[in-house]
Amino acid sequence: MKNSHNRLFHLACKAAKYFFVGLFGVVVTGLLTAAFGxxxxxxxxxxxxxxxxxxxxxxxxxxxxxxxxxxxxSS
Incomplete structure (x- = not known):
């Protein structure tokens, strides 16, 4: 099955994924710094x-x- 989405859509989804992963990392870092004082x-x-x-x-x-x-x- 071929993926019908264009390259811009793939780039935007990948950027959003890594943005949210980074945001989660910042939150975890904040919680760890609070836990360690x-x-x-x-x-x-x-x-x-x-x-x-x-x-x-x-x-x-x-x-x-x-x-x-x-x-x-495009559709």
Whole structure:
């Protein structure tokens, strides 16, 4: 069975998958730092992480929206 989705859709899905895996890693890291009592280091990095995660999330959302529109127009 051949996969009928275009390459942009595959790229967007792969980017979203790795974004959510990375987001899960950040959450686990935050929980581990809280458990070991070094949460203050994580709090210092949180503004930097937040800005990068927000930018990546918006970019990947736009990429997914574009891929969905292109996919729907090609059918």
């Amino acid at each position: 070094i949460f203050h280091i994580f709090v210092l990095l949180l503004p930097w992480l937040w800005s990068w995660l927000l930018r990546l999330g918006i970019t990947i959302s736009c990429l997914l929206a574009t891929a969905v529109i292109v996919e729907s127009l």
